[in-house]
Amino acid sequence: MSGTSLDGVDVALVKYDEGMSSYELEDFFTVPFSDELKKKVTDAIDINQSNVALICSLNIELGYFFGEAVKKMIEKHQRLGKKIDFVASHGQTLYHQPISEDNLIASTLQVGESSVIAEVTGVKVVSDFRYRDMAVGGQGAPIVPYSEFILYNDREKQRILQNIGGISNATIIPKNATIQEITAFDTGPGNMIIDELVRHFYQEEYDDNGQYAKQGRVSETVLEHMMSHSFFSRPMPRTTGREDFGQHYVTALLDTYELPANDWITTATKFTAKAIALSLASFFVNDTDLIIGGGGSYNPTLLSMIQEEVPSFVSVKTQEDLGQSSEAKEAVAMVVLGHRTLIGKTSNVPSATGATKEVILGKITW
């Protein structure tokens, strides 16, 4: 899995049973992008810097990068006698156009060539999970709810899986749900705004342990401005991305308001928490676990701000509280999707993506 946070590729080794009842994380690591590769990805997602030659080349270059990362995992475990069945690859999203507008039709673009991954690893690859959902009217996102349904569905409790990566997104799994009852949507920015501010003020990659957010004060003026973002008035299920809350958004804010560095970071963290709470407000019922995953779950200031913003009968937990891995969650989800594709089964969740029907996602490369 290579997400919107652009920090590298997450590699998860997952043990599964053919009956599809259990997917168990055996090993996990992240291989960070080199500065050079990150620059290429950053250029390729930028409408003004990107061009066809760069995208053509980057698709192959990321294929090698992903392939080498996975190969490291495979070789480590083949030495232990384990058999590797397949690789599932999400790819790096370069662009996501959830609905048609102007000259662009609803579309998504992931790169990191599966043919290269298959050749480098010697293992068959399942990839490109989002396109088929869009071909049946879905937004191609979120992509993880099927996996979350398999892994977290509970007979006694509603569970909300709240992922906080570059952006934030939630999956609502009502108590004892069927797949048709799952809802999922993006809940706003994740670490994207916070990271951008920390890079701007401190030349660091993220707010380690929420230290800066802990020290500043919330600017109500700026917070109010942020809460007026058009994202909150879009119809559900809604999606967002770098085009809403990326560098351009942060630059415009910095040009409009003046605050001390930590007040900016505290306000952005509060905004991130409020966006999540507001997006989920109508779904909170008694006996709800709000389970935070993704990089944001390692930011205790953000977690306590989320707890402040939700009703007291909602328990904020982390993946680790449930014995799962927060950082590996999305990579594990790809394995679940890949397995479904290989056995010819559907794995989109129409109630989450807006698709008109369930379809088999992905492509297979031998």
Next chain:
Amino acid sequence: MSGTSLDGVDVALVKYDEGMSSYELEDFFTVPFSDELKKKVTDAIDINQSNVALICSLNIELGYFFGEAVKKMIEKHQRLGKKIDFVASHGQTLYHQPISEDNLIASTLQVGESSVIAEVTGVKVVSDFRYRDMAVGGQGAPIVPYSEFILYNDREKQRILQNIGGISNATIIPKNATIQEITAFDTGPGNMIIDELVRHFYQEEYDDNGQYAKQGRVSETVLEHMMSHSFFSRPMPRTTGREDFGQHYVTALLDTYELPANDWITTATKFTAKAIALSLASFFVNDTDLIIGGGGSYNPTLLSMIQEEVPSFVSVKTQEDLGQSSEAKEAVAMVVLGHRTLIGKTSNVPSATGATKEVILGKITW
């Protein structure tokens, strides 16, 4: 098949046997691009006009265009009770970087989303044939030699399959050859320069029946300039494309020399013939059929110029002389490749592409 000539998508219905000995063309038509869609493709292949949003959207839009074209063919024949097993799609090439240079690594980019084709047609799709060959050090081109080997291999004669599309390329099949003895390479421009000149002077799409080329005179000065193109000094097997002989090349010529319109077209046609003859010179042996396919085979002026440039013991023939279809040839080749992929067999030709080994090409979308 949607080729470098950017005129639309070719749809071939092919009847095949599981034993892979026969692939028989049953029906064929071309669905032309609308002016609007052609403009988008033209922008997307242009390094200065292209960007990530356009490429993202075009991949899906071409998927619908290809899917609808194929659906027309499928519905026509399903009404006759025929069973359609699979669709093979080449995709529209947006860029091809045969070898690594500057910041770009060896790569290729085809779009026309297979997931959309599969959804629109309801039939499984095999696509993306070029990438895996590049992953084993090949140039990803030419892609048709395996099919040509299957369809044209002859025990008594050497056969050279000379395709003249936007660019021109040849496959050499020695008498009674094995797959390892096949050679293939691009032989230079095809109709690309001629078409560009006809558009420039007459606002028509191509030199119908070679009429303009028949009326002009060859300028030896311009011809000599053209023959000094760096393409001819590249090592074999070599590839070329729009980046060598496209609009930029023609514009530069028109800026440098002044000739009457028909002299330009005659000189370009002569150059196209000479480029083919020169590229093939070392391969001509007694009992060689030079079988011309592609749009260029409908240009009798070009055909007679080719006959002038080759030794007299070489017989210039067309696909039609052999009972095959010139215009359908590349589309038929995709079916052969797709069939190989579905049964898990290799179909690149390392002696043609420079690949280090035979690999299974393509991806399968259910």
